[in-house]
Amino acid sequence: MSSTVVVREWRDRRMVVALRFVDATTGGSVRQPLQLQTPLQTPNSRPLSRFVRNLSGHYVLMEAAGFEDYSETFDLDELAAAPATQTLTLEVSDPSGQYLPRQFSLSLPRNPAIDPASVAAATSLFQPVRVALYPSPNARVNPGWAVLRATVVTAITHQRLPWAVVRATTTETTTLTQADWRGEALIAVPGIPITTWATGAGAGPGPPPVTATEVDATLEVVFDPALTTISESADFSQLIDPNPNFRPDPDRLNTQRSGLLVGSVSLRLASGRDLPYRLAVTLSAVP
Known part of the structure; x- marks a missing residue:
């Protein structure tokens, strides 16, 4: 009696970088499939990079311009020359519409050293790069969050501010979000307790309240003046x-x-409060 042993061919490849996309509000991993591309392509429209999504939900860059020999070489000592340091710019979008599209840049190559100190560093090849995605205006929210469905405008000209970044800060937390191309932003702030200790005097002549249901917050808006604004009544x-x-x-x-x-x-x-909000700010230039 004979048996046949089938041996599959093994091919080792070196990854260039791994990306972990997270929700900017919660910090949790984004699980739905995303689309990645480079802003520039080769003359025949062939993408300059190729990503593979692994079982952990990370997007692993397997091929990139300038890293052809690097990707094909498992033992870096065999490389004739190390790949030149470069910045790779990528665009990511969410086909489900829960997150806004964005651009981000990576510094390559990552550090391939395997000693414990190097592996633990943020620049290590073995640490995925964390990229935050910002919720779109129609993203899902949790019942306990404080939610503002904001229209971001200038207080003086009343123009909408497309793609403005909004930083919401309370004594407990800081949350970042971004407006879409219309100047509409979903500002969701988790972690606000239902009741908290009150500060300051009460509104009436009696003693101040012991607890409060609201917290003080600051909304900071950052806008790129190179973008074209939009009429608030568009x-x-x-x-x-x-x-x-x-x-x-x-x-x-x-x-x-x-x-x-x-x-x-x-x-x-x-x-738990979910309200429409006109976020009108007086803007000044940053020197």
Whole structure:
């Protein structure tokens, strides 16, 4: 009696980077399938990069321009030359419409060292890059969140601010979100207790209340003045996006503010309250 042993061919490949997409409100992993692409393509429209989604939900970059030999070589000592350091810009979108599209940049190559200190570092090849996705205006919310369905406008000209980033800050938490191309933003703030200890005097002549159902919050708006604003009363059944094919990079608006416009307002938020809100801010330039 004989048996046949089938040996499959094994092919080792080196990944370039892994990406973990997270919900900007909760920090949890985004599970639904996403679409990734590079803004630029080769003359024959062949993508410059190829991603594979693994069982953990991470998107693994297997091929990228300039990393052909790197991807095909498992032992880096066999490389004739290390790949040049470069910045790869990518665009991500959510076909389900729960999250806004965005752009982000990666510094490559990642550190391939396998000593414990290097592996634990954020720049390690073995650590997925965390990329936050911001909720669209029609994203799902939890019942206990404080929710503002905001129209973001300037207080002086009453123009809508497309793709403005909004930072909501309370004593307990800080949440980031972003307006869409119309200037509409879903501002969802989790973690606000149903009741909390009150501060300050009460509204009437009696003693101040012991507990309160609202908390103080600040909404900071960051806007790129290079974008075309929109009339607050625009008819969106007729209006075409005045910033076509634009993909925002929220990280740039959060960290590189030179030349941008910033404004803020104060208000009070309550757990479980879901309201429409006109977020009108007076903007000033960041030096």
